[in-house]
Amino acid sequence: MLAVRQTLAALGVAALCVAASAPAAQETLEAQRAAAAEPVDTSAFRRDPPYRIGVSAGYLSNSWVVFALQHIRWEASLHPISEIIVTDAAFNPAKQIADIEDLMQREIDLLIYWPVDDRAIEDTLSRVVERGVATVQAGGGFNDHPGTITSAYISQWELGEMVARRLMEDLGGQGRIIAMLPIAGTTAAVDQLAALEHVLQEFPDIDLASVEYGDWNRARAKQITENLLQRFPRIDGVFSPAGQMSIGVAEAFDEAGRLDEVTMSPGDEYNGWLKWVAQHGQGGAVTFPPRAGQVAMQAAMRILAGEPVTRGIQVPSEFIPPDEIGAHVAMDRPDDWWATALPDAFLPN
Numbered sequence: 156m157l158a159v160r161q162t163l164a165a166l167g168v169a170a171l172c173v174a175a176s177a178p179a180a181q182e183t184l185e186a187q188r189a190a191a192a193e194p195v196d197t198s199a200f201r202r203d204p205p206y207r208i209g210v211s212a213g214y215l216s217n218s219w220v221v222f223a224l225q226h227i228r229w230e231a232s233l234h235p236i237s238e239i240i241v242t243d244a245a246f247n248p249a250k251q252i253a254d255i256e257d258l259m260q261r262e263i264d265l266l267i268y269w270p271v272d273d274r275a276i277e278d279t280l281s282r283v284v285e286r287g288v289a290t291v292q293a294g295g296g297f298n299d300h301p302g303t304i305t306s307a308y309i310s311q312w313e314l315g316e317m318v319a320r321r322l323m324e325d326l327g328g329q330g331r332i333i334a335m336l337p338i339a340g341t342t343a344a345v346d347q348l349a350a351l352e353h354v355l356q357e358f359p360d361i362d363l364a365s366v367e368y369g370d371w372n373r374a375r376a377k378q379i380t381e382n383l384l385q386r387f388p389r390i391d392g393v394f395s396p397a398g399q400m401s402i403g404v405a406e407a408f409d410e411a412g413r414l415d416e417v418t419m420s421p422g423d424e425y426n427g428w429l430k431w432v433a434q435h436g437q438g439g440a441v442t443f444p445p446r447a448g449q450v451a452m453q454a455a456m457r458i459l460a461g462e463p464v465t466r467g468i469q470v471p472s473e474f475i476p477p478d479e480i481g482a483h484v485a486m487d488r489p490d491d492w493w494a495t496a497l498p499d500a501f502l503p504n
Contacts, residue, residue: 176376183349184312190299191453191467194245197304200289201461202264204235207302208455209258211449213251213271215243217371218399218491219426221503222268223294227267229501230452255279259286265455266290273342279345289336289458293451296342297467305464307451309443312342315350317441318396321422321474325437329360329392330418333383335376336399339368351394365389369400371429377403384411392418396441402490421474424483427490432480440475440483445493 210227212220224241231239240261244251248271255276258266266283269292270276280290280302292298292306322332334351336344348366355361365383369376376395383390384407395401401422408414422428423443432438447470454464475483483494496503 164220168298187297187310187312191297191306191308191465191469193466194463195304195466196343197289197463199287200265200304200460201459202459204459205233205237206264206459207238207240207262208236208452209261209263210239210241211251211255211258211266212241212243212500213248214246215241216245219294219371219423219443219445219493222445222493222495223269225497225501225503226446226448226495227293228453229497230449230456232501234452234456244271245474246271248272251276252279253281259283259288263288263470265459267451267455270341271294271338272340273298273300274340289455291451291455291458293443294447294470296346297469298342299466304458305454306467307447307454307470308467309447309470309472311346312350314396314443315347316345316354316421316439317472317474318347319351319354319394321385321439322392322394322418323354323358323361323440325393325420326361327423328358331362331364331387331389332392332394333364333380333387333390334366334367335369335379335393335397336394337368337371337397337400343366347396360390364406369395369397369403370455371397371399373403375403377401377407380404380407381411384408384413390417394420395422396420397443398422398425398440399491400467401425401438402427402431423489424475424494425494426485427489427493429480429484429494430486430490432477433484433486434475439477439480440474442475442494443494444470444472446470447492 185392242254277300289304292303296311297308298306367379393404419438421439421441424440450470457464
């Protein structure tokens with residue numbers, strides 16, 4: 156397992172510096188899959204119901220997180236859970252550490268979390284586990300740290316590779332592109348960039364002109380793109396797996412009168428992006444399912460019953476081509492909506 160962690164750490168370094176060779180990249184992905192498949196004995200975390208569940212949100216201002224939380228609550232309603240205590244760190248890693256410590260003081264039986272910064276809370280999560288409380292990550296990339304018992308994860312590498320390959324295909328393997336990634340240093344940002352760089356090795360006629368970090372924020376992505384449009388007289392394509400940032404990028408191009416020059420990559424199933432795809436017939440979507448919250452809660456119930464789980468439970472992404480977006484977009488819903496199977500009683504207000 157140490158070798159696996161060293162391999163995954165090396166992935167982060169490579170992603171921030173230069174692209175790994177194709178064989179090394181494939182070996183890294185296979186190592187991640189092997190680590191995720193490793194079984195975990197959860198007998199030490201078995202508790203008698205009813206359960207008190209703590210949810211440490213790195214942030215709640217993001218609409219995907221709101222939907223993921225509702226999936227947690229929906230699944231919780233099916234089990235003997237007496238209370239769900241939710242905290243919001245508002246993008247502040249220090250506050251998330253304090254939030255987790257406060258949840259422990261409230262005698263929770265299990266902690267579900269998604270991080271602001273994975274590294275910043277590792278030691279805190281380890282202390283939680285050492286005190287006999289299991290931890291489950293909901294919806295981030297795979298986390299192999301000892302402070303996380305299991306992750307309901309969306310493979311940021313596989314998602315990033317799918318998005319990159321669709322963009323390369325739509326560009327015909329030529330042109331200048333920019334990349335709009337989520338929060339710098341997170342598993343999502345590191346793995347998405349690594350996947351993009353891996354794919355770019357096959358396309359020497361594609362120039363990656365700039366890598367930016369939009370923090371999963373529509374307004375910030377728009378502002379960053381406005382600056383890039385002043386720097387670069389020509390931008391042929393945009394790699395942006397997150398729909399809420401993609402729509403901000405597209406708005407910046409549109410307002411600059413340069414929308415016709417750019418090819419957008421697939422985003423995710425953020426409703427504002429799906430509306431844009433339905434209108435422009437471009438890009439499509441590679442899903443980032445908020446039901447990862449439900450999968451996390453299902454794993455939590457198995458852990459509290461003392462049943463074994465694996466280190467990672469993948470929530471798969473899938474590509475939705477532009478001509479099939481109509482089955483997923485909700486034109487009568489706000490942009491900050493997500494394609495979902497939530498019952499009406501659990502839909503966000």
